[in-house]
Amino acid sequence: MREAIRYLNNAKEILKSVPIEDNTYTDIKPVREAFSTAYLAVLEAINEYLITKKAITKKELPKSVEAYRDALKKHVAVHNGKLMREFEKLYDALHIAGYYRGLIYDTRAVKDYLRAAKDFIEKIG
Numbered sequence: 001m002r003e004a005i006r007y008l009n010n011a012k013e014i015l016k017s018v019p020i021e022d023n024t025y026t027d028i029k030p031v032r033e034a035f036s037t038a039y040l041a042v043l044e045a046i047n048e049y050l051i052t053k054k055a056i057t058k059k060e061l062p063k064s065v066e067a068y069r070d071a072l073k074k075h076v077a078v079h080n081g082k083l084m085r086e087f088e089k090l091y092d093a094l095h096i097a098g099y100y101r102g103l104i105y106d107t108r109a110v111k112d113y114l115r116a117a118k119d120f121i122e123k124i125g
């Protein structure tokens with residue numbers, strides 16, 4: 001999971017330069033970028049799992065969120081249904097609310113979601 005952790009560390013680095021006032025990030029653009037990078041870390045973890053544990057080629061890797069859901073159902077959720085729910089929560093929080101809509105800027109919430117991404121990466125690894 002080296003590459004996934006690298007992405008997650010990049011997300012944390014992005015946040016280090018963002019100004020904070022009253023536990024709130026005051027510049028939302030880099031926060032959205034950090035959420036996007038954290039979401040990519042989750043996808044990278046799934047990719048690494050599929051390549052190393054399921055012998056899927058890079059060419060066969062999922063190319064959409066639906067394809068990632070299908071791959072998780074087929075290869076992971078069979079053994080651990082909780083990971084499927086965690087993926088859905090991370091998709092909603094990191095990709096939709098955090099990146100796409102820019103709705104999460106409370107420092108504690110951001111850190112909690114990055115921690116949840118790390119937990120997912122460790123579980124799938």
